[in-house]
Ligand SMILES: [Zn+2]
């Protein structure tokens with residue numbers, strides 16, 4: 001099991017302010033504080049998501065180069081953790097740079113003094129060290145059986161900002177990234193360290209339809225090492241004008257499986273790991289597998305899925321890139337085409353507050369009253385069905401989503417306040433008028449928003465309040481149906 005920690009940028013700034021406040025001048029003084037943390041969703045990675053910071057009051061500890069913490073402070077922290085159903089994180093600073101190994105003193109302090117927290121909260125104790133250069137290092141202390149204390153070093157600490165994802169990890173986490181001819185042009189574009197950072201970002205693509213297939217093509221060619229593909233749909237004949245990985249023989253087969261096969265074939269990563277999840281993102285298994293990723297790209301076309309992804313992004317502090325295209329062509333005449341692409345996540349406005357879907361649309365879809373943007377009871381529209389699209393429009397949306405991904409991972413200080421994709425803004429491109437509209441959004445959600453308040457960073461406690469979809473049973477009739485459908489489409493041609 002891989003252990004890791006996630007810190008929101010806003011908490012990081014608050015912690016830097018406190019923990020490194022006494023590092024100026026001659027007398028360097030370490031600092032301590034506690035915080036709450038919540039276990040994240042995730043199947044193959046155990047994630048501790050840092051929550052509320054509990055700063056010490058002046059008589060809570062003695063500062064003498066090292067720090068001695070008083071019992072009253074520990075009790076206050078424990079009470080707060082129990083009330084919030086959270087774990088306890090102990091944080092301190094070091095006057096050094098880079099990932100910090102655990103010193104003898106730290107080992108003894110965390111092992112002995114803080115273990116009661118593990119027994120009371122029934123969650124591991126999270127130990128974090130902040131180095132002077134703002135690099136985090138972390139470990140988990142747990143006690144599977146009384147007296148059997150185990151220490152697990154974390155593989156990385158991710159700092160999720162609204163403009164960048166920072167990853168701190170010990171040198172042992174990743175083997176050295178080496179130059180390879182297959183990526184020569186890419187490496188020459190942005191250099192080895194940037195490529196290493198990009199390649200190690202585990203990206204989950206939800207929806208392997210038209211836009212998703214093009215994004216997967218980009219990710220595979222760019223050398224991304226870990227990709228998760230989530231889609232429960234099958235290829236139909238009318239998909240073939242947009243799916244990069246499909247041809248006539250693909251009809252009736254699962255999109256996620258075909259896409260994965262294609263990604264593995266064209267991957268430029270040295271050891272590509274492609275995970276296939278042929279399930280709806282509304283099932284618990286797909287939701288938890290998506291939470292393993294470092295970043296999610298949403299290529300879904302319905303409110304129901306967007307609501308689930310919004311839950312995932314805020315409760316697990318996962319950056320999420322979402323895009324959509326809307327074609328308006330009554331009676332087969334193209335009047336307008338617009339597309340919007342957003343980056344959402346902690347410290348940024350959520351998908352619902354940006355107007356990408358409404359709660360009632362999502363609820364209606366869950367109850368089966370609405371499908372693909374249209375109420376089931378509505379009369380059939382005269383013109384083409386809504387949801388029509390072309391390869392070229394999908395390609396433009398996919399390119400925008402990839403552009404945001406690159407800026408978020410590769411960019412250092414490129415983002416400025418007027419950037420249309422900085423997360424505080426949204427933009428909409430109108431194809432027919434060749435016009436780009438920028439929407440100024442305040443950085444935060446509306447005050448009553450459950451995602452940025454109640455659910456933010458809560459991990460498992462922040463899951464949707466409606467039940468997950470049951471997984472479809474593997475049965476022979478569905479299998480046979482798929483094959484008959486495939487046979488049918490072969491005959492149709
Ligand atoms: Zn220390």
Ligand SMILES: [Zn+2]
Pocket residue numbers: 349350351352353354445446449450451452
């Ligand atoms: Zn919101």
